[in-house]
Amino acid sequence: xxxxxxxxxxxxxxxxxxxxxxxxxxxxxxxxxxxxxxxxxxxxxxxxxxxxxxxxxxxxxxxxxxxxxxxxxxxxxxxxxxxxxxxxxxxxxxxxxxxxxxxxxxxxxxxxxxxxxxxxxxxxxxxxxxxxxxxxxxxxxxxxxxxxxxxxxxxxxxxxxxxxxxxxxxxxxxxxxxxxxxxxxxxxxxxxxxxxxxxxxxxxxxxxxxxxxxxxxxxxxxxxxxxxxxxxxxxxxxxxxxxxxxxxxxxxxxxxxxxxxxxxxxxxxxxxxxxxxxxxx
Amino acid sequence: xxxxxxxxxxxxxxxxxxxxxxxxxxxxxxxxxxxxxxxxxxxxxxxxxxxxxxxxxxxxxxxxxxxxxxxxxxxxxxxxxxxxxxxxxxxxxxxxxxxxxxxxxxxxxxxxxxxxxxxxxxxxxxxxxxxxxxxxxxxxxxxxxxxxxxxxxxxxxxxxxxxxxxxxxxxxxxxxxxxxxxxxxxxxxxxxxxxxxxxxxxxxxxxxxxxxxxxxxxxxxxxxxxxxxxxxxxxxxxxxxxxxxxxxxxxxxxxxxxxxxxxxxxxxxxxxxxxxxxxxx
Numbered sequence: 075x076x077x078x079x080x081x082x083x084x085x086x087x088x089x090x091x092x093x094x095x096x097x098x099x100x101x102x103x104x105x106x107x108x109x110x111x112x113x114x115x116x117x118x119x120x121x122x123x124x125x126x127x128x129x130x131x132x133x134x135x136x137x138x139x140x141x142x143x144x145x146x147x148x149x150x151x152x153x154x155x156x157x158x159x160x161x162x163x164x165x166x167x168x169x170x171x172x173x174x175x176x177x178x179x180x181x182x183x184x185x186x187x188x189x190x191x192x193x194x195x196x197x198x199x200x201x202x203x204x205x206x207x208x209x210x211x212x213x214x215x216x217x218x219x220x221x222x223x224x225x226x227x228x229x230x231x232x233x234x235x236x237x238x239x240x241x242x243x244x245x246x247x248x249x250x251x252x253x254x255x256x257x258x259x260x261x262x263x264x265x266x267x268x269x270x271x272x273x274x275x276x277x278x279x280x281x282x283x284x285x286x287x288x289x290x291x292x293x294x295x296x297x298x299x300x301x302x303x304x305x306x307x308x309x310x311x312x313x314x315x316x317x318x319x320x321x322x323x324x325x326x327x328x329x330x331x332x333x334x335x336x337x338x339x340x341x342x343x344x345x346x347x348x349x350x351x352x353x354x355x
Numbered sequence: 356x357x358x359x360x361x362x363x364x365x366x367x368x369x370x371x372x373x374x375x376x377x378x379x380x381x382x383x384x385x386x387x388x389x390x391x392x393x394x395x396x397x398x399x400x401x402x403x404x405x406x407x408x409x410x411x412x413x414x415x416x417x418x419x420x421x422x423x424x425x426x427x428x429x430x431x432x433x434x435x436x437x438x439x440x441x442x443x444x445x446x447x448x449x450x451x452x453x454x455x456x457x458x459x460x461x462x463x464x465x466x467x468x469x470x471x472x473x474x475x476x477x478x479x480x481x482x483x484x485x486x487x488x489x490x491x492x493x494x495x496x497x498x499x500x501x502x503x504x505x506x507x508x509x510x511x512x513x514x515x516x517x518x519x520x521x522x523x524x525x526x527x528x529x530x531x532x533x534x535x536x537x538x539x540x541x542x543x544x545x546x547x548x549x550x551x552x553x554x555x556x557x558x559x560x561x562x563x564x565x566x567x568x569x570x571x572x573x574x575x576x577x578x579x580x581x582x583x584x585x586x587x588x589x590x591x592x593x594x595x596x597x598x599x600x601x602x603x604x605x606x607x608x609x610x611x612x613x614x615x616x617x618x619x620x621x622x623x624x625x626x627x628x629x630x631x632x633x634x635x636x
Contacts, residue, residue: 095425131424135416143412144376150439157438158431160460161520161531169528176501177460179441220457223508229501239442247450250442 077225078117078272079265081257082106084124085278086339087159094127100162106276107166109339112346113274114171118225120268121163122261125155125236129254130199137203148207149239149250153179156235163232175230180217181248182238182255182263184210196254196314208253210240212260216248218267225268234260256314262322266329273326273334275319280341282316282352297354299327323354357552358506359398362542363387364558365405367620368440375408381443387557388447390620393627394555395452399506401549402444403542406436406517410535411480418484429488430520430531434460437516444513456511461498462529463519463536463544465491477535477595489534491521493541497529499548506549515541537595543603547610554607554615556600561622563597563633578635580608604635 086106088094113119129151136145146154160177167175188210196209215221215234224231237255241248258275265273281293284305297305302324311317316336323334337351345351367387369375394400410432417426427435441458448456469491477490496502496515505512518536522529539556546554562574565586578586583605592598597617604615618632626632 153442154435157434161434179458227504
């Protein structure tokens, strides 16, 4: 079977307006995963996911208890949330899709001299405890060989949670850094390194739109790599939302990927039949 | 190469009397892992580890912020700490032992009708936020096939952190439960399911002692399975400390395991030469 890397958007794991008990979050994860049924029949799956709200919650809890307990740095918080969401997603895949699933703690190599460290642009957390952090470019998914070994054994692999744990290499040694890697760009790196056939970005909208939010907005059913590049130059796509997905799509196709599909979890089944979603190819 | 499952005691990851910043904990993890060098030349390694203090810290943080954020249940906290410590340990193995390492979020099957749920006996946390929770018997390591696939590919696998995430199965579906599985018993289950040759329990003392803490105490250099059973009946070993290790040793040898070694990380090198540690066989 061909390999598809599916990126689950943050809102498909936690309701943007809910406080998010474990019970409610798990219910939402199960629902999202149930939409992958038709996909799981056609493709071997690797799942990536966002984790902004969950990392934000942990950040808040660290701040509130810092008089008693030392605050953990952001890379460690990333690893905690990979465990948390990985556990929930993996169990949902087994309970709902009846496929064996596994979560891999995944590190992503970044460059300490990346400009992002001078200009933090990535918002994490919710409401009053929102914080801007650096979002460096992912150079390489460090743990990709482990993911490959598991994919070969037909497991559904959950990897690169929250964009992966950002790590630098200095004198041959890895160490974590305070940053958050963009999930869509990390997904592209992973998909390209795995030589995946397809990336599927699951997000809040069923299409990518041209002139999004304007009266002239129209859904893009097909988007060529040339138009994608053109529209990116024209600032057609929202920062931190559709823009990184389109950038990642262009990069994936340039690196040999066959196809990218962007849609909502609810419309995925229709999209696979060509009746919804935006195909970039 | 033969397979050894190495259980890292809680104190080998965090100093029992320190507040434990990430920096200090990572330093301690690196130190502990450095003691595995001679072992890593002779054996393929799977590492398990305790996580009591770290889960306790998370519990405390959840309580402190519960007015703003919903508290996560214990199984979810387990998954978070598996991510956290797995990340640190895996990076230490790569930086210090120069072996490729991978962390697997690991679930352990338990029985909802286990008596432990009526009589919580396991202390978690530190100082004022200590709490007693249920410690059911581990029936099976659910994620063992994934661990096998990675071991076959020569990765050092970090698994079963904190004894694994306790999960029950009901009408074919897994769900997490509020409990903590004993790390030593979970380590035995994992080692037996992996058909490992050896278990190595790394703990605070370099030997198992007979009459521990009394003036007549003496180190046990060799412990036969028969004497182990006899001494267990005589209550020679401390609950929650040496007792589960000896119980797990007996069970492992009965299930076909060849050898158990109990010692401290610092004495491991000497113990491998037969000059320290307690061998159960």
